[in-house]
Amino acid sequence: xxxxxxMRRIEKLLIDIVGQEHVSSDVSDLVAYERxxxxxxxxxxxxxxxxxxxxxxxxxxxxxxxxxxRVPVVPLASGINRKGLCIPSKGGIMLDLRRMNRILEINEExxxxxxxxxxxxxxxxxxxxxxxxxxxxxxAPSTASVLANYMLRGIYGPATRYxxxxxxxxxxxxxNGDLLQTGSLNTPTTNPKPYCNIVNxxxxxxxxxxxxxTFGVLTKGTIRLYPMPEVMKPFMVAYPNYExxxxxxxxxxxxxxxxxxxxxxxxxxxxxxxxKGSHLESxxxxxxxxxxxxxxxTMWLYVAGExxxxxxxxxxxxxxxxxxxxxxxxxxPESEEEMIKDEIWERTxxxxxxxxxxxxxxxxxxxxxxxxxxxxxxxxxxxxGFDEFHYEAVPVAPFHGQLSYNDPCILWDAGDPEQVRKxxxxxxxxxxxxxxxxxxxxxxxxxxxxxxxxxxxxGELWIAVKKLIDPNNIMNPGKPPLS
Amino acid sequence: MKLKDYLKELYHCFHCHLCNVGxxxxxxxxxxxxxxxxxxxxxxxxxxxxxxIGRAFIxxxxxxxxxxxxxxxxxxxxxxxxxxxxxxLTGLNIDHVEFFEELKTKLVxxxxxxLPKQADYARSIQRNHNPYWExxxxxTSWLNSRIPKGGKxxxxxxxxxxxxxxxxxxxxVEILSASGVEFGIMDGEEWxxxxxxxxxxxxxxxxxxxxxxxxxxxxxxxxxxxxxxAGCYKTFKKDYPKLLGRTLDFEVLHxxxxxxxxxxxxxxxxxxxxxxxxxxxxxxxxGRGTGLYDPPRQVLREIFGRYFVEMKRxxxxxxxxxxxxxxxxxxxxxxxxxATQRLEEAEKTGANILASxxxxxxxxxxxxxxxxxxxxxxxxxxxxxxxxxx
Numbered sequence: 001x002x003x004x005x006x007m008r009r010i011e012k013l014l015i016d017i018v019g020q021e022h023v024s025s026d027v028s029d030l031v032a033y034e035r036x037x038x039x040x041x042x043x044x045x046x047x048x049x050x051x052x053x054x055x056x057x058x059x060x061x062x063x064x065x066x067x068x069x070r071v072p073v074v075p076l077a078s079g080i081n082r083k084g085l086c087i088p089s090k091g092g093i094m095l096d097l098r099r100m101n102r103i104l105e106i107n108e109e110x111x112x113x114x115x116x117x118x119x120x121x122x123x124x125x126x127x128x129x130x131x132x133x134x135x136x137x138x139x140a141p142s143t144a145s146v147l148a149n150y151m152l153r154g155i156y157g158p159a160t161r162y163x164x165x166x167x168x169x170x171x172x173x174x175x176n177g178d179l180l181q182t183g184s185l186n187t188p189t190t191n192p193k194p195y196c197n198i199v200n201x202x203x204x205x206x207x208x209x210x211x212x213x214t215f216g217v218l219t220k221g222t223i224r225l226y227p228m229p230e231v232m233k234p235f236m237v238a239y240p241n242y243e244x245x246x247x248x249x250x251x252x253x254x255x256x257x258x259x260x261x262x263x264x265x266x267x268x269x270x271x272x273x274x275x276k277g278s279h280l281e282s283x284x285x286x287x288x289x290x291x292x293x294x295x296x297x298t299m300w301l302y303v304a305g306e307x308x309x310x311x312x313x314x315x316x317x318x319x320x321x322x323x324x325x326x327x328x329x330x331x332x333p334e335s336e337e338e339m340i341k342d343e344i345w346e347r348t349x350x351x352x353x354x355x356x357x358x359x360x361x362x363x364x365x366x367x368x369x370x371x372x373x374x375x376x377x378x379x380x381x382x383x384x385g386f387d388e389f390h391y392e393a394v395p396v397a398p399f400h401g402q403l404s405y406n407d408p409c410i411l412w413d414a415g416d417p418e419q420v421r422k423x424x425x426x427x428x429x430x431x432x433x434x435x436x437x438x439x440x441x442x443x444x445x446x447x448x449x450x451x452x453x454x455x456x457x458x459g460e461l462w463i464a465v466k467k468l469i470d471p472n473n474i475m476n477p478g479k480p481p482l483s
Numbered sequence: 484m485k486l487k488d489y490l491k492e493l494y495h496c497f498h499c500h501l502c503n504v505g506x507x508x509x510x511x512x513x514x515x516x517x518x519x520x521x522x523x524x525x526x527x528x529x530x531x532x533x534x535x536i537g538r539a540f541i542x543x544x545x546x547x548x549x550x551x552x553x554x555x556x557x558x559x560x561x562x563x564x565x566x567x568x569x570x571x572l573t574g575l576n577i578d579h580v581e582f583f584e585e586l587k588t589k590l591v592x593x594x595x596x597x598l599p600k601q602a603d604y605a606r607s608i609q610r611n612h613n614p615y616w617e618x619x620x621x622x623t624s625w626l627n628s629r630i631p632k633g634g635k636x637x638x639x640x641x642x643x644x645x646x647x648x649x650x651x652x653x654x655x656v657e658i659l660s661a662s663g664v665e666f667g668i669m670d671g672e673e674w675x676x677x678x679x680x681x682x683x684x685x686x687x688x689x690x691x692x693x694x695x696x697x698x699x700x701x702x703x704x705x706x707x708x709x710x711x712x713a714g715c716y717k718t719f720k721k722d723y724p725k726l727l728g729r730t731l732d733f734e735v736l737h738x739x740x741x742x743x744x745x746x747x748x749x750x751x752x753x754x755x756x757x758x759x760x761x762x763x764x765x766x767x768x769x770g771r772g773t774g775l776y777d778p779p780r781q782v783l784r785e786i787f788g789r790y791f792v793e794m795k796r797x798x799x800x801x802x803x804x805x806x807x808x809x810x811x812x813x814x815x816x817x818x819x820x821x822a823t824q825r826l827e828e829a830e831k832t833g834a835n836i837l838a839s840x841x842x843x844x845x846x847x848x849x850x851x852x853x854x855x856x857x858x859x860x861x862x863x864x865x866x867x868x869x870x871x872x873x
Binding site for chain 2: 033096099122143351
């Protein structure tokens with residue numbers, strides 16, 4: 001009752017800040033935020049109130065209020081709540097940022113875009129492609145927030161050439177309502193510009209990256225744009241086993257011959273599900289028949305750049321593929337066109353969910369170990385009866401340490417309580433097995449995956465920084481580094 | 484499918500929100516497609532939000548729906564734009580339109596909803612067999628010539644054209660007469676098809692209407708029933724068989740497909756119109772609702788040739804006019820806003836005429852035009868054709 005009374009007061013104060021029409025504590029507005037696809041690991045929980053600000057000043061006022069009354073705040077950018085990151089596990093204020101969807105600047109000369117947090121990849125690409133530039137897009141739905149994705153470091157189609165760091169500077173409201181700007185925005189000069197991060201000391205933008213709304217609320221960010229390649233050509237290469245794929249993947253990456261290099265495996269059943277009704281269905285049906293019970297192993301490569309360079313790159317790529325025993329598969333023109341759109345425009349498809357749900361336990365590891373990771377995860381998946389298994393490993397620039405993004409994916413059905421029970425166990429086993437095999441670490445600070453208390457001094461310092469910035473732990477409590 | 488049977492499937496929505504935007508690989512532009520989400524802004528008004536509301540209601544996590552929840556659920560347009568995006572992309576195997584209708588029906592059964600204006604027109608239907616509080620005796624007041632009752636080919640006029648957009652009824656009769664087809668109407672035996680009730684969860688009353696209409700059409704000897712209203716057409720074609728558990732005894736045709744057949748058979752020879760640019764709005768019940776996209780376009784091309792132009796959002800990616808599912812009655816400001824968006828899109832094509840094939844779309848688009856004065860002429864396909872008969 002006491003809590004309800006407090007939240008009623010808070011709601012009135014929130015209305016004062018953003019107006020009645022942008023605040024609701026009605027249960028029908030709240031249930032929409034209580035669950036995401038990771039509900040089997042992160043139990044559903046409703047916020048007490050949802051508020052929709054549209055300016056940084058409003059966000060500052062909201063955080064000052066929340067900090068004063070010690071009410072949790074969970075920021076949500078474009079609304080794609082994944083892997084428990086935005087579940088308001090302790091209730092409080094759901095800060096829905098979708099009114100902050102303005103593209104503030106596209107600067108062709110500086111090759112940058114400055115945007116608000118709810119700008120989606122689709123929205124941004126739509127504008128940027130009117131110039132000669134390109135947005136580096138993730139393998140995620142085009143509705144995903146650019147800044148949320150870049151802040152949490154996604155995996156991008158062309159990560160093999162362009163890596164995962166596309167953020168230059170940010171503006172963030174701290175839990176006490178103060179405004180912080182990183183990089184060159186803070187240089188005491190006339191009309192400071194946001195286009196440089198490596199000035200005046202440490203790049204504090206990095207401090208906020210990979211913290212899932214736990215250090216503050218992003219209100220704008222400046223990102224890198226890249227030249228649109230004159231030529232882009234996708235290739236699908238088949239291999240007899242994973243080992244034979246790894247060597248050419250490493251060579252192609254080191255020689256910078258391709259912008260994207262996705263080594264992938266599919267069990268026959270996962271291949272059927274993933275391609276059903278798609279432009280690749282006819283190809284995959286033939287492949288599945290030829291495979292029998294064997295996995296289909298393939299490398300997706302994209303040659304891209306100025307025409308002259310692309311032609312040379314293709315020549316080298318074909319040589320490397322041939323020498324490693326790979327077979328370049330013929331692609332129907334519509335498949336080629338769709339693959340290019342997926343790479344440049346951003347995907348519209350979320351085929352990974354075709355079975356209903358997609359489990360992933362993504363991590364960074366050593367490229368040469370990808371076959372081992374694959375076998376370990378595949379074995380465990382089958383042990384629990386999940387035969388729709390798919391694995392992907394992608395060399396990521398800069399490739400020092402053979403940095404690779406890895407994702408064991410399982411297509412499953414969370415509507416089946418028995419599968420939910422099994423998946424909980426499988427998740428723990430996969431994590432343990434991967435740590436035993438030797439990985440660099442987990443892809444993102446997902447709750448139920450990353451536990452700062454197991455990270456020694458690093459974890460202690462991470463927690464200490466969190467406490468320094470957010471002493472009242474109002475920002476997205478229950479998420480790493482504090483569980 | 485009963486509401487509780489949907490639960491297992493609802494876990495497959497992972498809130499990608501691709502249901503809020505048109506297929507941009509196909510459209511080559513990033514455009515919104517969900518009117519309720521675009522207008523109201525809260526997550527709860529998106530398809531994903533409504534799915535979560537439905538899930539919570541089925542699970543008993545929402546025991547007593549609030550008035551806000553009723554506004555969200557009964558403010559759903561049933562336009563199916565979300566489903567048209569979701570169905571091929573994700574693993575969520577539900578028809579959104581059917582699920583939301585099932586949710587509305589369950590709510591009504593449990594004594595919640597519909598919205599006051601939607602309940603009001605249900606009372607009118609019960610009393611007058613039309614939702615407009617008009618006297619049933621005046622149902623054929625639009626007629627300016629004598630038309631036989633019943634027969635093998637029947638034109639089912641529908642409530643909106645009988646009482647509000649009578650020019651569509653008159654134009655349809657003119658075209659049918661010009662083609663030499665022998666046809667009849669149902670006179671007083673035509674009752675509301677029940678679409679406004681089905682879309683707002685008032686299924687019981689709709690079932691009674693379906694029984695009456697089918698009995699009357701059977702008694703009239705109908706073998707082919709033609710509809711100028713997209714809502715009536717969908718209701719007969721898709722809902723009646725489900726509602727009554729049997730196939731219909733007659734063929735169901737929309738005027739656009741019937742007219743196109745008559746043109747192909749040379750029974751109609753429309754005059755070619757040069758210089759007037761026309762664009763076409765897909766009614767949701769006709770397009771996404773039943774998959775009828777081409778016949779209206781074929782008729783328009785026959786008349787306007789190259790002056791027929793498409794808007795950006797067409798067919799499966801069409802933007803809803805905002806009138807359907809009792810929304811025009813219950814949330815008129817929202818309905819007009821949605822129609823205004825469509826008028827603006829039509830204006831961008833350079834068209835002088837915005838054509839459609841649904842009296843309810845026409846009415847709402849016309850109301851919006853009166854308000855914003857874009858200078859767009861909103862016409863039904865039947866009017867455009869009847870004016871160009873040779």
